[in-house]
Amino acid sequence: MNFWLELAIKTVLMLVVVLTASLVTIYTELKAGSHMQARIGPYYAGGRWGWAQPLADGAKFLQKEDLAPAKADRTVYGYAPWVVMMSTLAIFAVIPMGPDLVATKLDLGAYFLLAISSLSVLGILMAGWSSANKYSLIGGLRAAAQLIAYELPLVLAVVAVVVQAGTMSLNGIVEAQQATLFTVGGVEIALPFLLTGQIIGFGIFMIAAVAELSRIPFDMPIAESELTMGYLTEYSGIRFTMFFLGEYASMVGLSAIATTLYLGGYAVPFLPESMENFAGPGIFFTKVAVLVFIIIWIRFTWPRLREDQLQWMAWRWLIPLALFNIALVSVFKVVF
Amino acid sequence: MTSREMMHRSEVAVSVELETPDMTLNIGPQHPSTHGVLRLVAKVDGERITEVEPVIGYMHRGYEKLSEVRTYAQITTLVNRIDWVSGFANEVPFILGVEKLMDIEAPERAQWIRLILSELFRISSHLVFMSSYPLELGATTPLMHVLREREYILELIEGVTGGRFHPNFNRVGGVKPNYGGGSQTKKQSMDLPAGFFKSTLEAMDRMDQICDDIDTLVTGNELIKARTVDVGIIPGDKAIEYGLSGPNLRASGVAYDLRKVENYLPYDQVEFDVISRTGGDCYDRYLVRLDEIRESVKILRQAIDIIPAGPLQVKVPRILKVPVGQVYSRAENPKGEFGYYIVSEGGKMPYRLKIRSTSFSNLTILPWVLKDQLIPDLVAIMGSLDFVLGDVDR
Numbered sequence: 001m002n003f004w005l006e007l008a009i010k011t012v013l014m015l016v017v018v019l020t021a022s023l024v025t026i027y028t029e030l031k032a033g034s035h036m037q038a039r040i041g042p043y044y045a046g047g048r049w050g051w052a053q054p055l056a057d058g059a060k061f062l063q064k065e066d067l068a069p070a071k072a073d074r075t076v077y078g079y080a081p082w083v084v085m086m087s088t089l090a091i092f093a094v095i096p097m098g099p100d101l102v103a104t105k106l107d108l109g110a111y112f113l114l115a116i117s118s119l120s121v122l123g124i125l126m127a128g129w130s131s132a133n134k135y136s137l138i139g140g141l142r143a144a145a146q147l148i149a150y151e152l153p154l155v156l157a158v159v160a161v162v163v164q165a166g167t168m169s170l171n172g173i174v175e176a177q178q179a180t181l182f183t184v185g186g187v188e189i190a191l192p193f194l195l196t197g198q199i200i201g202f203g204i205f206m207i208a209a210v211a212e213l214s215r216i217p218f219d220m221p222i223a224e225s226e227l228t229m230g231y232l233t234e235y236s237g238i239r240f241t242m243f244f245l246g247e248y249a250s251m252v253g254l255s256a257i258a259t260t261l262y263l264g265g266y267a268v269p270f271l272p273e274s275m276e277n278f279a280g281p282g283i284f285f286t287k288v289a290v291l292v293f294i295i296i297w298i299r300f301t302w303p304r305l306r307e308d309q310l311q312w313m314a315w316r317w318l319i320p321l322a323l324f325n326i327a328l329v330s331v332f333k334v335v336f
Numbered sequence: 337m338t339s340r341e342m343m344h345r346s347e348v349a350v351s352v353e354l355e356t357p358d359m360t361l362n363i364g365p366q367h368p369s370t371h372g373v374l375r376l377v378a379k380v381d382g383e384r385i386t387e388v389e390p391v392i393g394y395m396h397r398g399y400e401k402l403s404e405v406r407t408y409a410q411i412t413t414l415v416n417r418i419d420w421v422s423g424f425a426n427e428v429p430f431i432l433g434v435e436k437l438m439d440i441e442a443p444e445r446a447q448w449i450r451l452i453l454s455e456l457f458r459i460s461s462h463l464v465f466m467s468s469y470p471l472e473l474g475a476t477t478p479l480m481h482v483l484r485e486r487e488y489i490l491e492l493i494e495g496v497t498g499g500r501f502h503p504n505f506n507r508v509g510g511v512k513p514n515y516g517g518g519s520q521t522k523k524q525s526m527d528l529p530a531g532f533f534k535s536t537l538e539a540m541d542r543m544d545q546i547c548d549d550i551d552t553l554v555t556g557n558e559l560i561k562a563r564t565v566d567v568g569i570i571p572g573d574k575a576i577e578y579g580l581s582g583p584n585l586r587a588s589g590v591a592y593d594l595r596k597v598e599n600y601l602p603y604d605q606v607e608f609d610v611i612s613r614t615g616g617d618c619y620d621r622y623l624v625r626l627d628e629i630r631e632s633v634k635i636l637r638q639a640i641d642i643i644p645a646g647p648l649q650v651k652v653p654r655i656l657k658v659p660v661g662q663v664y665s666r667a668e669n670p671k672g673e674f675g676y677y678i679v680s681e682g683g684k685m686p687y688r689l690k691i692r693s694t695s696f697s698n699l700t701i702l703p704w705v706l707k708d709q710l711i712p713d714l715v716a717i718m719g720s721l722d723f724v725l726g727d728v729d730r
Contacts, residue, residue: 065346134361138383216474217559222433225472226715299383302559304474306712307383309562 001151003259010103018092021285022248029248029296036300058241062228066237067115069132072323076130081235083123084167087224088246090116094204096171098280099273109170111246113253113257114155117212120250121147124221127243139230142307143221146211149314150218154208156322160329161193162260178273197332200325202262209254210295211310213247217302218230218310256284263287344637361711365394369472369715374726376702378714384713395584395729403689408434408559409510411689415676416502418693419727422455422461422670424497427506432600433665433678434508437658440650444602446510447708448643449528451601453496453505455639455666458472459543461670462632465722469622470554472719473563478554485546488539495515495529508656509648513605524718527648533640540633547630555626564618568705571616574585578701582672582694583624594668601667605650607639614722618720625722658685669694671722691730695723 027042030053042050068077094109096102106112121143128140157269162168165176173193177302180188181196194202222230232243259265264287278299305313364375373394379387399418403411415430416423428450435441444452467482490500497503498510505512554560570580575588585592591612595603611627614618658680666675675692698721706714 033476037477038484039480134359138361216476219474220712223474223712225474226712228368300477302475302557303470303560303563304712306563306710308710 004162007319014092014103018089018249018252019245021252021288022245023054023058023075025248025252025292025296026057026244027051028081028293029299032293032296033300058245062238063239064237064240066239067234071132072234073130073132076126077234078239080123080127080130081239081246083126084120084246085242085249086121087116087119087123088179088250088253090119091250091257092316094170095253095256095260096174096265096280097284098277099171100277101266101280102171104171105171107167107169110158110168110173110261111329114151114158117250117253117257118147118151120246120327124231127235128221131231131234133234135227135229135233136231139221139223139227139233142223143214143231145307146214146218146221149311150208150211150318151205153314153318153322154212156326157205157208158261160176160322160326161198163329163333164193164196164198170260174260174267176269177264190269192262192267194262194264198262198325198331200321201329202258204322204325205258205262206291206294207260207273207318208314211314213295214250214256215247215295216299217305219304220307220310223304227297234281242309251292251295252288255288255295257293259284259287263291350705354382360369362377363714365391365459369719370725371468371718371723374725374728376706376714378711380711382711383710385706385709385711388703388714390633390702391700392696392725392728393585395725397730398499398652399730400689400691403686405685407684408686411686413502413504415523415691416504417726418691418730419461419669419671419674419695419724420501421464421724422457423499423502424493424505425461425667425669426674427504428454428601429665429667429674430470430676430678431506431508432667433663433676434656434658434663436663437661437678438508438652438656439659440509440652442457442510443647443650444644445646446648447509447601449496449648450506451603452636452643453493453503454601455568455635456489456493458589458670459629460486460493462629463489463546465622465625466550466554466629469719469722470560470713470727472715473560475554475557475560478550481549481553482546483666492532492536492539495532495535507649507652507679508651510647536636536640540636543629543633547626547633550626555623561619563716564622564720566615567618567713568720569615569617570701570705571639574701574704575616578702579697580672581697582669583611584621584672584698586610586612587620589614594666594673595655598666598668602667603635605642606635608635618716621722623722655684657682658686666692671695671724671727672698693727693730695725696730699728 006252024327031041035262042053044050045056068074091113093103094106094112124143128136128143161173165173167173167176177192178190180190182189214221222232227233232240266276266284268283271279348451349414358379358381361378361380363378364370365373375391375394377389399414402414402514406414412430413425413612415426416424432597463482463486467479470478493503494500497505511597539645570588572589575585575590591610593610594600596610611631613624628638634637660680660682662677662679664675664677673692674694677690677692678686679688681687702718705717709717
């Protein structure tokens with residue numbers, strides 16, 4: 001097939017999948033959060049259960065005036081949401097949703113993921129700096145400090161997975177989780193990494209992921225009650241929508257990474273390999289949905305930490321723990 | 337300038353320790369956590385606040401001046417709106433002051449109704465705190481759960497007074513009379529509505545339940561503790577120095593409660609404890625309020641048993657004229673000591689009315705307590721002082 005045609009089809013498919021997933025996530029947060037808070041939540045939009053509320057919100061935002069403060073650095077201000085959105089969408093380019101259902105099979109998939117997902121802080125910093133607003137500035141700088149603190153445990157947690165799988169390719173990591181561990185009465189048992197020694201790593205990864213998403217309890221860069229809206233304070237209209245969508249898309253994105261690395265990706269035990277291309281996306285997104293729901297659940301349970309407490313937790317606990325985890329996994333890898 | 341000189345200069349510049357100028361951060365008057373229109377001009381060094389100056393007056397409505405051209409009966413309508421989450425409690429000290437000047441005393445049943453409504457408003461006000469304080473720390477869920485329970489209290493208040501926030505229920509010499517059918521011939525007093533005691537007891541059960549719920553959702557929450565324990569410590573002597581009162585004072589280890597000290601309503605006939613804690617931090621201020629809800633529930637349960645039957649009003653002249661004199665009358669409001677200094681020249685209107693509002697005095701400690709705190713702690717401390725801007729600006 002023509003390279004450009006293939007690229008176009010892949011891009012469009014990816015956009016549709018990711019944006020739909022983000023809209024579903026937004027709706028879940030609205031509705032599930034409402035029920036946790038003894039409210040009803042979206043009710044009218046779309047006729048039933050308010051299913052069209054995210055679309056209606058989006059349509060409303062599109063009609064809003066696209067404001068930029070007079071003293072803002074307009075170029076940087078304008079590009080910031082694109083950088084955030086781009087880095088989020090690029091995650092999905094290498095995530096496998098089936099043995100062959102992957103946009104690009106990269107040998108360095110895990111490396112690419114870590115590199116690209118940390119780009120979003122650049123956009124956030126751009127937004128914070130260019131808004132010419134002190135709240136935005138503090139928010140942007142908090143985000144930068146937070147990312148430096150949490151990128152490290154995230155990377156170290158992934159290193160342990162790479163050590164265990166013996167490959168950086170995401171397809172390879174998923175396949176490594178399908179390898180037979182032992183046989184019980186002739187039945188071959190394969191387990192995802194979560195159950196075979198990566199439980200510490202999974203915990204570290206999820207904590208760091210929530211911190212990187214800057215969601216409660218780590219939402220200091222936005223911190224509505226302190227910084228009004230952090231780096232988003234001055235944004236409105238379509239640009240705000242992009243940040244907003246980007247936030248939820250990266251929620252799906254990081255859950256997708258966690259699913260691939262720890263929960264066996266598109267595979268489940270006992271599913272024949274011939275079925276995986278067909279059932280893969282369904283299995284994959286079910287696992288992603290569980291993780292996304294947990295992240296939403298956390299948001300409605302806990303308050304926000306303080307910036308110094310977050311740094312303390314990252315440097316004093318998560319990084320040593322992640323290093324210990326790597327050592328542990330390496331020892332097991334060599335011994336067994 | 338030669339290159340040698342330039343090099344020398346640059347070395348000099350480097351050897352001096354780099355100083356960053358403080359940034360002035362204007363918090364408010366429109367800001368999510370300033371409870372209305374408080375403005376704080378904060379000098380911040382990074383996240384640390386080096387100096388803070390509260391700017392108030394954005395909500396000044398001139399109630400003291402307005403009162404000079406209102407009759408005493410009209411003023412109760414105004415004072416309702418000073419601290420709007422505890423409307424009735426604002427009326428009580430004013431009416432007591434006027435009654436003291438006129439040398440009359442409300443009938444016993446009226447006094448008990450005043451006590452019951454005061455305690456209901458105390459619960460309501462503390463529940464507002466319980467819902468908004470976690471929100472300021474970032475926990476959004478307690479808000480709705482607690483406000484839902486507050487509805488039960490507001491319904492009780494509405495049942496008695498007809499208003500949810502501004503009851504305007506006190507009259508000089510008793511509580512609100514009801515002129516049946518608009519005709520003055522069928523004069524009858526408005527008593528507590530039928531079934532009030534039963535629904536109060538039901539509501540009190542709910543309050544016990546929600547206090548336990550708050551305990552599980554907020555009090556024991558590790559992150560809430562991390563944010564509030566040992567944050568914004570106000571020692572007892574500082575609290576007295578700055579004129580704090582109410583739960584803020586009692587959290588600093590000073591067990592001072594006007595309900596016990598002045599006994600302005602029949603509080604001596606009910607058993608309750610003055611809640612006080614010794615830490616003086618945000619967490620203690622929060623816990624004092626939570627326990628005060630439980631104490632109020634205890635008071636209300638007893639009050640319902642005790643309340644005697646009888647008239648609701650003593651006879652007062654149709655046109656109130658207060659004799660010459662002056663009086664300072666105060667009461668324990670949900671937020672602390674609330675007082676009125678009434679000066680009468682013998683007319684229908686007060687010559688001067690000075691309102692000692694609780695939140696205004698509680699707010700004066702902000703520059704002291706916020707010094708050298710972090711911006712997130714600013715929000716935590718400000719929220720824990722629980723002020724209402726209407727009460728600050730009057």
